[in-house]
Amino acid sequence: MDGTVAAGPVEGELLAAARGxxxxxxxxxxxxxxxxxxxxxxxxxGSFDDADEALQEALLRxxxxxxxxxxxxxLRHWLIRIATNAxxxxxxxxxxxxxxxxxxxxxxxxxxxxxTEAVADPAAVVEGRESVALAFIVALQRLPATQRAALIxxxxxxxxxxxxxxxxxxxxxxxxxxxQRARGTLGAAAGPRRPLDGQDEAVLGxxxxxxxxxxxxxxxxxxxxxxxxxxxxDLVVVHGRGEVTRFLATVPAxxxxxxxxxxxxxxxxxxxxAAYLPEGDTGTAHGCGLTxxxxxxxxxxxxxxxxxxxxxxxxxxxxxxxAAVRSCAVPGRPAGG
Numbered sequence: 001m002d003g004t005v006a007a008g009p010v011e012g013e014l015l016a017a018a019r020g021x022x023x024x025x026x027x028x029x030x031x032x033x034x035x036x037x038x039x040x041x042x043x044x045x046g047s048f049d050d051a052d053e054a055l056q057e058a059l060l061r062x063x064x065x066x067x068x069x070x071x072x073x074x075l076r077h078w079l080i081r082i083a084t085n086a087x088x089x090x091x092x093x094x095x096x097x098x099x100x101x102x103x104x105x106x107x108x109x110x111x112x113x114x115x116t117e118a119v120a121d122p123a124a125v126v127e128g129r130e131s132v133a134l135a136f137i138v139a140l141q142r143l144p145a146t147q148r149a150a151l152i153x154x155x156x157x158x159x160x161x162x163x164x165x166x167x168x169x170x171x172x173x174x175x176x177x178x179x180q181r182a183r184g185t186l187g188a189a190a191g192p193r194r195p196l197d198g199q200d201e202a203v204l205g206x207x208x209x210x211x212x213x214x215x216x217x218x219x220x221x222x223x224x225x226x227x228x229x230x231x232x233x234d235l236v237v238v239h240g241r242g243e244v245t246r247f248l249a250t251v252p253a254x255x256x257x258x259x260x261x262x263x264x265x266x267x268x269x270x271x272x273x274a275a276y277l278p279e280g281d282t283g284t285a286h287g288c289g290l291t292x293x294x295x296x297x298x299x300x301x302x303x304x305x306x307x308x309x310x311x312x313x314x315x316x317x318x319x320x321x322x323a324a325v326r327s328c329a330v331p332g333r334p335a336g337g
Contacts, residue, residue: 011075019066026063033076035114037083043132043152044087046141048108048314054090058083080157081167084149091145098144105233107138109292109306111315112266131156134268134292134304139186147182150175155183200295204271207293207300208264211248214257220245224299231289231305244303252288253277261285261323265315267292274312275305278323285323287312 017025030037037058041051062082069078096106110132130136140148146168153159153167154175161172161179168175203222210218220241229238229247238247249255252275261276272292276285289307293300312319 015066015069015075018063023063026066029075030059030062030079033079036076037079039110039115039132040080040083040152040157041087042110043137043140043156044084044148045090045106046104046108046137047106048110049310050090050094050106054083054086057090058086061086080153084153084167088145088149098142103230103232103235103237104138104141105235107141107232107304107306108308108311109134109267109272109290109304110137112269113316115269130269132268134270134294134302137268143182143185147178147185150178151182151186154179199298201271203295203298203300204293208262208273211257211260212262214255216245216249216255219248222300224296224301227300227303229303229305231307234307260288261321263317263321265290265317267315270294274315274317276321276323283323284320287317287319290315 011029014025014029018029034055038051038055041054041058042048045051045054058079062079065082069075115132140152143151150164150168153164154161161175164170165172165175170178206222207219210216210222223241223244225241226239227241227244229244230236238244248257253259259277261278263274263276265272265274267290270292272290274290275288277288278285287309289305290311291303291305293304294302309319
């Protein structure tokens, strides 16, 4: 963008005050952009906690560099530039290479409630959910950092190639080449970038109902033949309907899924639930993890159980709650796929 973008009267006053050293004015100036910046950092880094750190780093850089903001682009555009560079530095500092193989142990979910706050235009909320779908976030982590940045800036945020090139210190043709390689790598790996529909909700409802009833035959019936179960940050991965069903029938609480209290929520545009397990006879239950399911056709494709205690607070959920155990007869253990 070559032309100067005039700030609104309130933003202009806050900008002037912030440039004069008023920290409160700076806070008010950037507040409308915080959720969008955080979501951008999450797409880049794949971790809610890492996005928190990168956002704080970006805000510190913005505060120190505010005198260099020439108002040739909207403030959010300038802040996205700074946040992108903070993320690229974080990736380099953590020594993270593209996750071309194996599991992503730092992967974390993103609360749906925050997506509506991150997208200024209500009509774009659905698009925001599509571009934060769990499969898409995983696929992004399989790209080199500069390809990842270029693809997010161009395909998700709608920047021009010349703008991306200016940020990356490259040329527009080089950026277009980066994008071509990035899109080729993603291919079908990102899965469908779309919100849940009624059929998806019904499939997930069947899975949760079968879980609560300890009905492993019903669980197997709702799983895709090639279903995958993961449990970041542990490098646990279970492949196939039969193996996933066997895992659920034997590992969590020894297969007593009825011991868990499930609280439904939403993450990355997907239906999700938090699982609590009673602590002896105390009458309380502690959080065990947050599970996000994705659907392919009319079956569950992936079950990702995030075993990170801090996620409960992120989703506005208590880590300790009263126990609500339901007794159920456990059907026979699964015999296979």
